[in-house]
Each structure stands twice: as C-alpha cells, then as structure tokens.
Amino acid sequence: MKSVERRAFKRVTYAVRDEDAALDIVQDSMIRLADKYIDRPAAELPLLFQRILSNATMDWFRRQKVRKAIVRNFSEFESSHEDGDFDLLETLATQDETSARESAADSVSRAQILLLIDSEVSKLPTRQREAFLLRYWEELDVAETASVMGCSEGSVKTHCSRAVHSLAAILKIKGITL
Amino acid sequence: MNRTGLSSSPPVAEAEALQARFAYRVTSHLTHQAAALPQDITERLRIAREQALQKAHAARTVRAPARGAVGLGPVLAWLGSGRSEESSLWLKLASFLPLIVLVSGLIAIQDWHGNNEISAAAEVDASLLADDLPPSAYSDAGFVEFLKSPRE
Numbered sequence: 077m078k079s080v081e082r083r084a085f086k087r088v089t090y091a092v093r094d095e096d097a098a099l100d101i102v103q104d105s106m107i108r109l110a111d112k113y114i115d116r117p118a119a120e121l122p123l124l125f126q127r128i129l130s131n132a133t134m135d136w137f138r139r140q141k142v143r144k145a146i147v148r149n150f151s152e153f154e155s156s157h158e159d160g161d162f163d164l165l166e167t168l169a170t171q172d173e174t175s176a177r178e179s180a181a182d183s184v185s186r187a188q189i190l191l192l193i194d195s196e197v198s199k200l201p202t203r204q205r206e207a208f209l210l211r212y213w214e215e216l217d218v219a220e221t222a223s224v225m226g227c228s229e230g231s232v233k234t235h236c237s238r239a240v241h242s243l244a245a246i247l248k249i250k251g252i253t254l
Numbered sequence: 255m256n257r258t259g260l261s262s263s264p265p266v267a268e269a270e271a272l273q274a275r276f277a278y279r280v281t282s283h284l285t286h287q288a289a290a291l292p293q294d295i296t297e298r299l300r301i302a303r304e305q306a307l308q309k310a311h312a313a314r315t316v317r318a319p320a321r322g323a324v325g326l327g328p329v330l331a332w333l334g335s336g337r338s339e340e341s342s343l344w345l346k347l348a349s350f351l352p353l354i355v356l357v358s359g360l361i362a363i364q365d366w367h368g369n370n371e372i373s374a375a376a377e378v379d380a381s382l383l384a385d386d387l388p389p390s391a392y393s394d395a396g397f398v399e400f401l402k403s404p405r406e
Contacts, residue, residue: 081299082288095295103302110310193283212277213284240273243280254279 080122081106084129087209090198091133101136105129126214126224130206189252196246200239203227207235208243 081102088098105128113124197205203225210221211232222229247254291299391397 079285079288081303082291082296083285085291085295085299086284086288099295099298099302102299103306106303106306107309110306111313114310114313190283190287193280194287197280197284208277209281209284212274213281236277237273240277240280244276254276254283 080125083209083213084125087206087213088129088133090205090209091202092136093198097136101132102129105132108132122214123216123220123224126210126216130224192250192252193243193247196243200242203231204235204239204242207232208239211236 084102084105085098088101089095092098092101105125108128109121109125113121116124197208200208206225207221210216210224211218216224218229218232221232225232
C-alpha cells in the first residue's frame with residue numbers, strides 16, 4: 077500500500093496542485109474504501125481505490141468551487157506539440173546506452189531530469205494525464221482505465237497516445253532521452 | 255501518392271508497443287520521484303493510512319458486530335495493516351472456554367449426584383425386598399393400602 081499511496085498522492089497533487097489537499101484526498105479515499113467496500117474481494121480493491129480517488133478529487137474541485145478550472149481542465153485541448161515532426165524512437169534510447177552514459181556528473185542532471193519529467197507530466201491536460209498515469213503508472217488495462225475515468229476505451233487510447241506524443245515531443249525539444 | 259508516408263509509419267501494434275515502452279520509461283522516472291518524497295509527506299501518508307484503518311475497525315464494529323473479522327479482512331490486508339484478524343477470532347473463542355468448562359462440570363456433578371441417589375434408593379429397596387416380612391405387617395392398614403395401590 078505504501079507505493080500505492082505515494083503514487084496516489086502524486087497523482088492527486090498533479091491535479092489539485094496542493095500537497096495538503098492531496099494528502100486529505102488520499103486519506104479520505106482510504107477511509108471511503110475501508111468504510112464502504114468492506115465486503116469486496118481483495119482483487120477488486122486497487123481498481124476501487126483508483127475510482128474512489130478520482131471521485132474524491134472531483135469532489136474536492138466541486139467543494140473549492142473552481143468549476144471554471146474543471147471545465148478548462150476537462151475539455152479536450154489539443155496539445156500544441158501534438159503531431160509534431162518527431163520520431164518516438166529518437167526519444168527512446170536503449171536502457172544499456174543510458175546506463176553506459178551515466179557517470180557521477182550525470183547523477184546531478186538525472187535529478188534535474190526527474191524534476192523536469194515530473195513538471196511536464198503535471199502540465200499535461202487533466203484527462204490525458206489521468207489516462208496516462210492510470211494506464212502506465214498504475215498499470216491498469218484499457219478497460220479498467222476507462223472504468224475509472226468514466227469514458228470509453230477508445231477515449232483512453234486517444235488520451236494516452238496524445239499524452240505520450242506530447243511528452244516525447246517536449247522531452248526531445250529539451251534534449252532528454254529516456 | 256501518400257504511400258510513402260503510410261509505409262514509413264510503423265504498424266499499429268508496433269506503434270502501440272513503442273508508445274507503451276516510452277510511457278513505462280517515463281513512469282519509472284515518476285516512481286523514482288515518488289520514492290523520494292519528503293519525510294514529512296510520507297509520515298503524513300502513513301498516519302492517514304493508520305487513521306483510515308482505525309475508522310475501518312470502528313465501522314466494522316458498528317455495522318457488523320456479529321460478523322467478526324471475516325468481512326474486513328481483504329481491506330485490512332490491502333491497506334497493509336499486518337494485523338491478524340484471525341488471532342482476535344481465536345481470542346473470542348478462547349474467552350468462552352471457562353464457561354464451557356463450568357457448565358460441563360455442573361452437568362457432571364448433577365449426574366453423579368443423581369446416580370448416587372438412585373443407587374442409595376436401590377439399596378434400601380433391595381434390603382427391604384430381601385428381608386422377611388413380619389406377620390404384623392399384614393395387620394397394618396397402611397401396608398394393606400400400599401399393596402392395593404397400583405405400582406409405578
């Protein structure tokens with residue numbers, strides 16, 4: 077649960093951009109899970125937790141009366157980097173190459189890269205970020221991600237694709253290979 | 255004549271695999287970032303988890319007191335409490351053990367006492383039946399009445 081709660085905290089922090097609020101939301105989600113889903117089989121709990129977390133985040137937005145922000149974040153923005161002229165393969169160097177290149181001096185820049193990636197993920201449109209994180213960080217399949225997000229599987233694939241292309245493009249511009 | 259563009263783009267499955275590969279690289283970096291959360295954040299998360307567990311215990315007590323530990327088991331296990339609900343069930347069962355012993359003892363004593371009374375009465379009856387009846391007994395009205403009365 078430790079890794080789950082940390083990822084949950086990060087995911088909510090990306091959305092609400094407030095660590096205290098994110099902590100409250102994660103705690104509230106844990107309580108809701110324990111309180112309302114006592115009888116559910118253990119296998120269903122991770123997915124339920126993600127769903128509760130998403131709902132709790134939405135509740136937080138509602139309580140904060142930032143409806144304009146919700147409308148803005150949840151509308152389908154076309155990324156400015158989308159369909160750019162780049163090759164995903166260029167951004168993807170092999171792991172061996174990466175580790176071979178890494179030296180002590182690179183460790184410092186590696187920390188900066190982590191921060192940069194964190195920042196770029198947080199800048200993704202909300203739906204794209206949610207789909208990307210649920211699909212590839214929480215490792216839910218497309219159907220489960222769609223279930224948590226309350227959208228179709230096709231939308232999930234589109235959001236994920238757009239998120240990946242946006243990130244690849246911006247990382248390429250910044251000269252970062254993974 | 256767009257065939258050049260189409261042929262240069264990878265097949266869908268390959269593109270998805272490439273996309274997934276890139277995505278997992280990014281999320282592995284995010285995992286590193288999440289692992290390095292500040293101590294105060296991780297502590298607050300831990301406290302939040304423990305508070306959730308306490309509320310879960312309270313909710314279980316209120317909602318299903320007779321159901322015992324079975325219902326909350328999966329949630330507690332997933333939340334990582336590490337507490338054994340099974341042991342509390344055994345404790346509850348063990349608390350009934352003295353009562354069971356007491357009741358069994360009382361039943362045994364009553365049974366033993368009853369057997370004693372029966373054997374004592376049987377001895378008296380046997381000695382009476384085995385003894386000679388004095389002739390004067392036939393002149394006793396009470397004895398005559400006893401002989402006339404139906405046997406149980």
